[in-house]
Amino acid sequence: xxxxxxxxxxxxxxxxxxxxxxxxxxxxxxxxxxxxxxxxxxxxxxxxxxxxxxxxxxxxxxxxxxxxxxxxxxxxxxxxxxxxxxxxxxxxxxxxxxxxxxxxxxxxxxxxxxxxxxxxxxxxxxxxxxxxxxxxxxxxxxxxxxxxxxxxxxxxxxxxxxxxxxxxxxxxxxxxxxxxxxxxxxxxxxxxxxxxxxxxxxxxxxxxxxxxxxxxxxxxxxxxxxxxxxxxxxxxxxxxxxxxxxxxxxxxxxxxxxxxxxxxxxxxxxxxxxxxxxxxxxxxxxxxxxxxxxxxxxxxxxxxxxxxxxxxxxxxxxxxxxxxxxxxxxxxxxxxxxxxxxxxxxxxxxxxxxxxxxxxxxxxxxxxxxxxx
Amino acid sequence: xxxxxxxxxxxxxxxxxxxxxxxxxxxxxxxxxxxxxxxxxxxxxxxxxxxxxxxxxxxxxxxxxxxxxxxxxxxxxxxxxxxxxxxxxxxxxxxxxxxxxxxxxxxxxxxxxxxxxxxxxxxxxxxxxxxxxxxxxxxxxxxxxxxxxxxxxxxxxxxxxxxxxxxxxxxxxxxxxxxxxxxxxxxxxxxxxxxxxxxxxxxxxxxxxxxxxxxxxxxxxxxxxxxxxxxxxxxxxxxxxxxxxxxxxxxxxxxxxxxxxxxxxxxxxxxxxxxxxxxxxxxxxxxxxxxxxxxxxxxxxxxxxxxxxxxxxxxxxxxxxxxxxxxxxxxxxxxxxxxxxxxxxxxxxxxxxxxxxxxxxxxxxxxxxxxxx
DNA sequence: TTGTAAGCGTTATCAG
DNA sequence: CTGATAACGCTTACAA
Numbered sequence: 001x002x003x004x005x006x007x008x009x010x011x012x013x014x015x016x017x018x019x020x021x022x023x024x025x026x027x028x029x030x031x032x033x034x035x036x037x038x039x040x041x042x043x044x045x046x047x048x049x050x051x052x053x054x055x056x057x058x059x060x061x062x063x064x065x066x067x068x069x070x071x072x073x074x075x076x077x078x079x080x081x082x083x084x085x086x087x088x089x090x091x092x093x094x095x096x097x098x099x100x101x102x103x104x105x106x107x108x109x110x111x112x113x114x115x116x117x118x119x120x121x122x123x124x125x126x127x128x129x130x131x132x133x134x135x136x137x138x139x140x141x142x143x144x145x146x147x148x149x150x151x152x153x154x155x156x157x158x159x160x161x162x163x164x165x166x167x168x169x170x171x172x173x174x175x176x177x178x179x180x181x182x183x184x185x186x187x188x189x190x191x192x193x194x195x196x197x198x199x200x201x202x203x204x205x206x207x208x209x210x211x212x213x214x215x216x217x218x219x220x221x222x223x224x225x226x227x228x229x230x231x232x233x234x235x236x237x238x239x240x241x242x243x244x245x246x247x248x249x250x251x252x253x254x255x256x257x258x259x260x261x262x263x264x265x266x267x268x269x270x271x272x273x274x275x276x277x278x279x280x281x282x283x284x285x286x287x288x289x290x291x292x293x294x295x296x297x298x299x300x301x302x303x304x305x306x307x308x309x310x311x312x313x314x315x316x317x318x319x320x321x322x323x324x325x326x327x328x329x330x331x332x333x334x335x336x337x338x339x340x341x342x343x344x345x346x347x348x349x350x351x352x353x354x355x356x357x358x359x360x361x362x363x364x365x366x367x368x369x370x371x372x373x
Numbered sequence: 374x375x376x377x378x379x380x381x382x383x384x385x386x387x388x389x390x391x392x393x394x395x396x397x398x399x400x401x402x403x404x405x406x407x408x409x410x411x412x413x414x415x416x417x418x419x420x421x422x423x424x425x426x427x428x429x430x431x432x433x434x435x436x437x438x439x440x441x442x443x444x445x446x447x448x449x450x451x452x453x454x455x456x457x458x459x460x461x462x463x464x465x466x467x468x469x470x471x472x473x474x475x476x477x478x479x480x481x482x483x484x485x486x487x488x489x490x491x492x493x494x495x496x497x498x499x500x501x502x503x504x505x506x507x508x509x510x511x512x513x514x515x516x517x518x519x520x521x522x523x524x525x526x527x528x529x530x531x532x533x534x535x536x537x538x539x540x541x542x543x544x545x546x547x548x549x550x551x552x553x554x555x556x557x558x559x560x561x562x563x564x565x566x567x568x569x570x571x572x573x574x575x576x577x578x579x580x581x582x583x584x585x586x587x588x589x590x591x592x593x594x595x596x597x598x599x600x601x602x603x604x605x606x607x608x609x610x611x612x613x614x615x616x617x618x619x620x621x622x623x624x625x626x627x628x629x630x631x632x633x634x635x636x637x638x639x640x641x642x643x644x645x646x647x648x649x650x651x652x653x654x655x656x657x658x659x660x661x662x663x664x665x666x667x668x669x670x671x672x673x674x675x676x677x678x679x680x681x682x683x684x685x686x687x688x689x690x691x692x693x694x695x696x697x698x699x700x701x702x703x704x705x706x707x708x709x710x711x712x713x714x715x716x717x718x719x720x721x722x723x724x725x726x727x728x729x730x731x732x733x734x735x736x737x738x739x740x741x742x743x744x745x746x
Numbered sequence: 747t748t749g750t751a752a753g754c755g756t757t758a759t760c761a762g
Numbered sequence: 763c764t765g766a767t768a769a770c771g772c773t774t775a776c777a778a
Binding site: 006008009010024028056057058064 | 772
């Protein structure tokens with residue numbers, strides 16, 4: 001690959017008959033600091049302009065040990081949630097004169113670890129990572145090596161690594177509460193991957209809501225094993241395999257899961273919200289246009305991206321050890337048409353007897369909120 | 374920002390009591406070429422392993438003038454079409470040991486131009502660009518400067534810059550033909566931004582299909598001015614403002630446009646496919662789950678991304694001037710339920726279309742929440 | 747007010 | 763087989 005001849009400080013210095021340092025100084029905006037004569041300064045600037053000079057960032061990076069680059073490692077850029085975060089991160093970085101190197105870990109811890117090593121070799125100034133694994137040792141090592149790191153979406157509660165994510169617990173709580181308020185009591189949770197803070201917190205919120213409303217937790221109503229379409233599909237088939245134990249409402253932990261659910265329900269001729277209600281995490285531009293406009297828990301992706309960059313720059317300025325806090329971004333429940341009241345559901349689905357009796361039993365035990373049907 | 378102490382060739386050389394060059398040579402896998410003794414080679418490798426040495430890519434880049442980095446400039450990473458391309462580009466690049474720097478031009482030529490300059494200063498080895506403007510002068514300049522460039526999605530027919538995009542013309546042709554085969558003759562085209570090859574070619578295919586079926590072209594049936602939600606919304610309102618001239622079918626040039634259309638139609642209580650048929654460019658994982666599962670023209674995003682990287686590497690190997698060809702990726706028409714026969718449409722829609730007058734007055738732009746589209 | 751020179755960490759050339 | 767040494771293009775003490 002032939003390279004075009006680049007203009008360098010040396011070129012300019014020579015054609016002006018002055019030294020490289022002088023050129024460097026005025027072009028770095030330090031003419032005052034070094035009290036360069038306005039005349040030479042002007043000459044330099046003109047020549048730079050004329051030749052279209054742009055300082056070689058590689059050389060600068062080598063000398064300064066700052067690349068003005070941050071690595072962004074996410075599990076899947078074609079997932080609109082991460083795409084939105086990436087966009088915001090890119091914008092915030094650009095604002096500050098930084099570039100981002102995009103790394104798609106394809107949901108693999110191995111790839112993530114490899115990328116981290118590669119990015120380190122590239123001397124990125126910091127990394128924003130949405131980690132996929134259940135262990136964060138490699139991230140600790142990274143931080144110990146002095147590399148500023150911010151986690152997004154998923155994090156490790158026990159590790160002192162700054163993170164920014166949604167208020168997953170309360171988001172889930174709100175969703176499930178909404179379902180309960182519509183009379184549902186057999187509510188299933190289709191969860192994401194085990195060991196991820198995101199899935200764990202959402203499950204936690206689900207359980208809290210159940211508890212608060214006097215509904216006992218039933219492990220059989222928790223299904224799914226990752227955030228994928230397939231997981232949602234399989235989980236749904238399983239949940240509805242026995243009519244008597246089928247849920248009347250579903251809480252889906254992610255939009256991809258939801259599509260799997262939708263597909264499974266369609267195949268089983270179960271319709272929403274007549275036969276079953278559903279609330280899904282993640283709101284996107286198309287959720288309102290789906291066959292049944294979905295009630296969702298919207299995450300503020302822009303805010304997440306923005307705070308991630310902020311936390312990273314705070315580390316640039318104050319040092320890595322000085323910042324360990326996490327930030328939680330509120331979610332909002334967006335109500336649309338995928339939730340119906342239990343009454344209607346029962347009528348249509350026609351399996352009122354068994355589930356009702358169960359429900360009554362639960363109510364009698366410890367009912368906290370007033371049930372409105 | 375304090376930097377951690379990195380292991381360098383020098384470190385290893387010193388602790389082993391040998392020269393830097395030797396270390397460099399074995400670690401670069403050139404032990405054989407330089408006939409390094411297996412013993413020293415082994416010692417070096419061990420020490421490198423032990424210390425966790427990774428060659429500093431910045432220094433290497435400065436010396437070699439190869440950064441193993443490619444710049445990717447796209448109009449909007451949160452648009453799933455571009456996200457999918459980005460993903461593929463990232464994967465193909467990674468396969469070859471390259472990183473990508475992600476630049477979101479936010480549909481602005483100015484930002485695009487600025488990014489190009491910045492990426493040049495960073496000495497990226499090449500760029501993959503989805504240009505936003507109607508002029509490609511800056512791209513020619515870039516190529517003349519010796520930088521390998523590949524255009525994706527949009528290109529400039531008159532300029533000798535390699536590109537890869539869908540067979541937009543035949544894709545549009547197929548879509549419109551399908552509409553015609555369902556009996557439609559008043560078919561509107563909601564187009565993307567003027568001057569973009571993408572929109573122009575799709576319009577071209579639309580006109581060709583019309584012509585082939587003996588339908589005369591009516592400029593009033595072409596609406597829209599960019600690929601956005603708003604454009605689709607406004608265009609649709611306009612198209613249906615006069616009952617007598619309203620189309621019975623719509624050909625939408627992009628999925629975002631389509632959502633605008635969907636919203637507008639919903640507001641006007643026009644339903645699909647009973648009242649109006651629609652075929653949209655772009656197929657995504659959710660298109661089958663929309664209120665009416667959409668018939669679409671699917672683009673092979675993976676293939677586009679893959680070929681873009683290929684064309685770029687061909688330039689790396691053969692030189693920039695040696696590759697100027699474009700590649701066209703076939704599209705496929707995915708039939709779902711958004712197209713009905715004209716017969717039915719007329720029957721249901723009726724001659725009089727009472728809702729039309731209402732529509733005109735109902736101009737209060739009802740802001741759909743703050744959903745970015 | 748300006749210049750000299752020493753690096754930053756690699757790689758390549760030239761000598762041994 | 764191995765070692766000096768000179769770049770790559772920039773920044774910044776230290777001189778002058």
